[in-house]
Amino acid sequence: MLVCLLDSMISVHAQAADAWSAGYHELTFPDPLDSQPMQAIAFYPSTGSEQSSIIQGYRVEAGEDAPIAMGRFPLLLLSHGNTGTPLALHDLATSLARQGFVVVAVVHPGDNDRDHSRLGSLSNLYGRPLQISEAISSALLDPMLSPYLNARQVGVIGYSAGGETALILAGARPDLKRLRQYCLERPGDRDACKTQGELVADRDDLHAQADPRVGALMLMAPLSLMFGRHTLGDVHVPVLMYAGDDDQLLAIDRNAEALARKLPQAPDYRLLAGAGHFVFMAPCSDEQRATAPLLCNDPDGVDREDIHRTLSAEAVRFFTTALSAADPDRSGMQTAHHQ
Known part of the structure; x- marks a missing residue:
């Protein structure tokens, strides 16, 4: 009977893949730094009709609490950049959901588009990974989501400072001296060195804490200059990484390029030719282009929509393979995806 039930679930999962839409479900759980409520949005495969929703000003192709598809799906966590919002990456999240992943997009307290209170502090550096870990636990206990999650297939997507967060979760340890030295060498880097290479020491009880549940990382324009070869020595999960060679915000020679050489x-x-830092954000509406041209407009010859189609397809292939390897006993339950 059990074998028949599992076979039935696998069959429904595979058959439904081409028809899945995306749903979303809001999560609230305690911030591990101060126990205050923090938020995340889970995007998941749905058997409901295609819906479009407005979430905090973003038009997102997902329906709130739409019926969830049958299956046990891999869990992906999304960590946004400094002062950002995970909704800026909504198209990647919904694309992955349609292909059979549950993507939990976390809003980092004190470091998001509405609240900058922890920016430049140790509590932010070390707290962000703890928040992702808490989001994993919350999703695995959520009454709606937990029956459909494979707890042994967990990955993290990190954009910009979210890349730093993802690396810590996989075992990397920031070296604060590297930030100080970088800012002595390149004081003109207004983003990385806005505090002259010194982070506010507001929580001396915090430290880098890995999460052994994390089995794969996807990094986009990662902030990674605080990691040297020795502090990356414990990162042993597969990594898919993207950067733009015209990134005006993060120096790729000290971030993505250096990271690619130093990972064990x-x-x-x-490396995306001509692309800047913000090319990884979802393609903008005409209104967004008018109000936020820096975030929305790309150089001539850079097709953000085409890049995002490729990103989504490659993310599906990467996580399907990497997380199957992380959980060989249940590889048959892996998400089906378009060929």
Whole structure:
């Protein structure tokens, strides 16, 4: 009977893949730094009709609490950049959901588009990974989501400072001296060195804490200059990494390029010609282009929509393979995806 039930679930999962839409479900759980409520949005495969929703000003192709598809799906956590919002990456999240992943997009307290109170502090550096870990636990206990999650297949997507967060979760340890030295060498880097290379020491009880549940990382324009070869020595999960060679915000020679050389296991690294830092954000509406041209407009010859189609397809292939390897006993339950 059990074998028949599992076979039935696998069959429904595979058959439904082409027809899945995306749903979303809001999560609230305690911030591990101060026990205050923090938020995340889970995007998941749905058997409901295609819906479009407005979430905090973003038009997102997902329906709130739409019926969830049958299956046991891999869990991906999304960590946004400094002062950002995970909704800026909504198209990647919904694309992955349609292909059979549950993507929990976390809003980092004190470091998001509405609240900058922890920016430049140790509590932010070390607290962000703790918040992702708490989000994993919350999703695995959520009454709606937990029956459909494979707890042994967990990955993290990190954009910009979210890349730093993801690396810590995989075992990297920031070296604060590297930030100080970088800012002595390049004081003109207004983003990385806005505090002259010194982080506010507001929580001396915090430290880098890895999460052994994390089995794969996807990094986009990662902030990673605080990691040297020795502090990356414990990162042994597969990594898919992207950067733009015209990134005006993060110096790629000291971030993505250096990271690609220093990781113990060589990442699958893609350098996008002509692309800037913000190309990884979802393609903008006309209104967004008018109000936020820096975030929305790309150089001539850079097709953000085409890049995002490729990103989504490659993310599906990467996580399907990497997380199957992390959980060989249940690889048959892996998400089906378009060929």
